[in-house]
Amino acid sequence: MTSRDELLGYRESSMTFAGELSFLRRKVTRDISNADIVVSGIPFDTATTNRPGARFGPQAIRAASVQLAELADHAFPSKVNLFADLAIADYGDCELPSGYPGQVVERIFNHAQSILLHDVMMVSLGGDHFVTYPLLQAHAEKYGPLSLLHFDAHVDTWEDDGKSLDHGSMFLRALREGIIVPEKSVQIGIRSLSDEDYGFTVLDSPWVHEHGTNNT
DSSP states (O other): OOOTGGGSSOOOOSOTTSSOOOGGGOEEOSOOTTOSEEEEEEOOOTTOSSOOOGGGHHHHHHHHHHHHHTTGGGOTTTOOOHHHHOOEEEEEEOOOOTTOGGGHHHHHHHHHHHHHTTOOEEEEEESSGGGHHHHHHHHHHHHOSBOOEEEOSSOOOOOOOSSSOOTTSHHHHHHHTTSBOGGGOEEEEEOSOOSOOTTOEEEEHHHHHHHHHHHO
């Protein structure tokens, strides 16, 4: 069993270009019984209608995070020491079947559920926007209907047939399935037109620019 102490502290290395690739150089393990936060990648981008490549996001985020790892023990300006106060583990990536898109939702849901069963906070690295849908399903299964805080240029509440893998409709689907509560949810930074807000509070891009980050 991985002890809590093994998930604390900083594994020091001055070589940001070498060494084991993990989020903030945290321990890579699937023994998360003593973890507070578990980071996992969801390398999927088949639902995008534009440029692919988000499947490489989890590894790219991990690579970039190595440069920040040595600063996390004296974060500015919060002065919170993430490594001393929180036991963080990198769980690796969700295994997704190439050539079987019909299995994606179930695979991601089961992957997230296996993490949440340990009563930890899950941080997911995408992946295109669609991966949010099965992740929300898994969280709602454990915690009940959710409030959504959504930063984006697009509302992602477009109509679909309820069957397609679409990175622009998953929040409408989640709403209709009772996974999220729109009256307790906020969309921030929106800069696209939509005929219906579906009960969400929408702070669009012009509003944010006019009122500033503090009011937002």
